[in-house]
Amino acid sequence: MHVRNFFSGVIAITLLLGSGAARAAECKYSDRSTDPATGVQKLATRPVEISTAMVSSSGWVHAVSIGDDRFLAIKLRAKNQFPIPPQLNINLANSDQEQRTGRYDPRLNQELRRLQHETAFVPAGSTLRITLEDRSVIVLTSKEDSSARNKGWKPQSGSENTGPNFLLLSEVNALYPLSAEMIRALTSRLAVSVRMETADRYYEFASRMNIQYPLTIGDKNGRQLQEAVNCVL
Amino acid sequence: MSCKTRITNGIAMSCATVLMFAASAASAKCKFQTDMPSIVTGEHIRWTDWTTFSLAITTTDYALATGISEGERKYVGLQLHTVTTIPRPASKQDLDNAVVIPAGSDVFFLMADESVIKVTTDQAITGDSDFVMHNAKRYDIVTNTIVKAPLTTEELRVLTAQRVKRIRVSTTSGDLDFEFGKKGSKKMQSVLECIQ
Numbered sequence: 021m022h023v024r025n026f027f028s029g030v031i032a033i034t035l036l037l038g039s040g041a042a043r044a045a046e047c048k049y050s051d052r053s054t055d056p057a058t059g060v061q062k063l064a065t066r067p068v069e070i071s072t073a074m075v076s077s078s079g080w081v082h083a084v085s086i087g088d089d090r091f092l093a094i095k096l097r098a099k100n101q102f103p104i105p106p107q108l109n110i111n112l113a114n115s116d117q118e119q120r121t122g123r124y125d126p127r128l129n130q131e132l133r134r135l136q137h138e139t140a141f142v143p144a145g146s147t148l149r150i151t152l153e154d155r156s157v158i159v160l161t162s163k164e165d166s167s168a169r170n171k172g173w174k175p176q177s178g179s180e181n182t183g184p185n186f187l188l189l190s191e192v193n194a195l196y197p198l199s200a201e202m203i204r205a206l207t208s209r210l211a212v213s214v215r216m217e218t219a220d221r222y223y224e225f226a227s228r229m230n231i232q233y234p235l236t237i238g239d240k241n242g243r244q245l246q247e248a249v250n251c252v253l
Numbered sequence: 254m255s256c257k258t259r260i261t262n263g264i265a266m267s268c269a270t271v272l273m274f275a276a277s278a279a280s281a282k283c284k285f286q287t288d289m290p291s292i293v294t295g296e297h298i299r300w301t302d303w304t305t306f307s308l309a310i311t312t313t314d315y316a317l318a319t320g321i322s323e324g325e326r327k328y329v330g331l332q333l334h335t336v337t338t339i340p341r342p343a344s345k346q347d348l349d350n351a352v353v354i355p356a357g358s359d360v361f362f363l364m365a366d367e368s369v370i371k372v373t374t375d376q377a378i379t380g381d382s383d384f385v386m387h388n389a390k391r392y393d394i395v396t397n398t399i400v401k402a403p404l405t406t407e408e409l410r411v412l413t414a415q416r417v418k419r420i421r422v423s424t425t426s427g428d429l430d431f432e433f434g435k436k437g438s439k440k441m442q443s444v445l446e447c448i449q
Contacts, residue, residue, distance in 0.1 A: 101386055102342060155300065156293045185386075205292050215381065221345055224383055 047251035050082065060087040065248040067095065070214050070237040071225040079216065079225040081245055085252035090198040092160060092249075094148060094216055096168075096223055098140055101185040104175055105131065112177035112184050128174045132186055140168035140190035141219040148196045148216050152209035153242070160196035168192035168218075192218070198249075206249045210242035283447035286319075296324035301444040303332055306437030316420070316431040318441045320448035321401060327409050327448050329372070331360070333380070333398040333422065333429055343384040343394050351396040352380030353425040360402045360423070365416035365438075372402040413445045 051064035067080035077098040084091040104110055108127050148160040168190040175184040194216070198206070213236055214225045226236050237245075287300040303317040319330035335352060356377045362370040380398030387393065400422055404412070416438040422429045433441075 103390075152292070153287060154289050154291045154298050155287055156291055209289075209292055217345075221343070222348060222381075222383070224381065 046247060049251070062086050063252050064093065065251050068241060068244040068248050070211075070241050070245065077223045077225070079214065079223065081214075081248065083245075083248040083252045084195070090203060090249075090252055092148065092196045092198060094194050094196070094214075096140060096190070096192050096194070096216060096218075098188075098190045098223060100139060100188045100190065101183070102135055102139075102188065103185050104128075112175060132172050132174050135186055135188055136170040136172050138220060139170050139188050140192045142166040142168075142192055142194040142217075143219055146194070146217040146219070148194070148214065150206070150211050151213045152205060153212050154209050156205065156209070158202050158205050160198065160202065162194050162196050164195070166192050166194040203249060203253065207246060207253075210239065211245050212236050212242065282443060285447075291323070294324075298323050299448060300330065301447045304440040304444050306431075306433045306441045314429070314431070318444055320444040320446075322448040327404045327406075328401045329360075329404055329412065329445060331400040331402075331420065331422065331431075333396075333400060333431070335380070335396045335398070335429065337394045337396070339392050339394060340390050342386070342392055343382070347394060348382040348384065349379060350426075351382040351394050352378075352398045352429075354378040354398070354400060354422065355425065358423045359421075360400065361419075361421040362412065362417050363419040363421070364411070365418055370408055370411060372404060372408060374400060374402050376401065409445060409449060413442050413449060417441060 048066045049063055050066045051062060054061045063085045065083045067082055069078070070081050071077060071079045077096065079097070080095040082093040082095075084093050104112075108131065110125055110127060142162055142165065144162055144164050146162045148162070150158050150160070152158065169192070171189045173187045175186055177184055179185075216223045216225070284302040285299050286302050287298055289298060290296065291298050299320075299322045301320045303319050305315065305317050314333070314335045316334065317332040319332070321328035321330045333352065337351060339347065354374055354377070356374055358374045360372050360374065362372070364370065378398060378400055380396040382394050382396040385393045385395060416435065418432065418438070420431045420433075422431075
């Protein structure tokens with residue numbers, strides 16, 4: 021009798037450990053911390069890539085929980101080029117020469133600073149539009165301003181790859197609160213496409229090469245996004 | 254003579270078999286990219302796979318068609334791919350206004366017998382736009398617009414029975430025309446048959 025009870029107990033414990041291990045294997049977190057001041061727990065899933073190599077912008081999504089609140093966090097990494105504004109009327113050949121001698125046209129520096137300040141900025145109230153596989157659309161709205169880290173290069177006349185343009189590599193992280201209704205939609209339907217709004221433009225995280233879903237993030241990434249949201253519930 | 258008017262049981266049975274095969278062959282051709290209940294309304298939503306139909310050889314613009322059913326309602330879906338060239342980077346306003354189709358806009362189907370079917374969109378549509386830079390003086394705004402126009406049973410019947418030669422979609426910045434040949438027309442008919 022005692023032996024039977026012992027084995028039953030062992031089997032039950034093994035099953036419990038097994039299910040816990042399986043869940044832990046599914047949910048992987050990049051951040052699992054507790055705020056020492058407030059005691060609020062933060063969970064952030066590992067990033068899910070939501071763009072393909074076909075486009076010049078890349079995006080990653082984390083599902084985040086901070087205390088009782090749930091969020092989607094997006095990291096956008098974008099490459100943009102901007103022409104020299106016509107009103108500057110700069111002779112780049114002279115500028116190249118001036119750059120070599122350390123006397124670069126200051127107006128180019130000024131324009132670059134403006135672009136670095138404005139590009140890929142996500143003001144509060146910017147939208148993140150997610151289209152689901154049943155064709156319904158959910159729109160998330162950012163709660164706070166998010167500034168980008170922009171690395172920029174001034175145009176040079178001899179630049180072969182980019183032409184005589186400013187080149188900016190931008191990276192910005194934006195946070196979008198999730199309502200219970202949005203969570204229900206995201207966990208029961210795959211996301212098909214994601215469009216992020218910044219102050220200056222929209223970024224579609226998708227390839228236009230797929231005819232069936234012209235702006236798809238792909239089934240695999242859609243499933244991973246769904247799993248990520250499930251991991252912070 | 255229809256199958257129902259056949260008198261012998263043997264012939265009736267073979268008729269039924271032929272009809273079953275025909276139905277299964279037709280349904281086998283139908284592929285749906287969306288086939289599930291809507292999380293919002295609970296209605297069953299079906300979108301067939303897109304099929305290319307326009308003559309895309311001579312132009313960068315092209316269109317694709319799909320048959321859509323939402324519960325009992327039927328729609329023809331058109332995916333319009335358009336390219337506009339501008340001499341500067343596109344602003345957000347440029348992208349927002351590239352293709353705008355207000356609710357109540359007309360979609361015309363010019364049929365093979367020169368008759369015209371006019372359907373009307375029941376929701377406002379804004380195309381999804383992105384821009385591509387070629388050089389400092391040439392930027393392309395690439396817009397993908399999905400137009401949904403409701404169809405009556407009669408309109409759906411005519412569109413599947415007869416060849417469409419041309420489609421015109423009215424937008425706030427003018428009409429978009431898409432022309433296609435017999436092959437493209439048959440493809441469009443085949444996706445609409447899937448939602449009949």
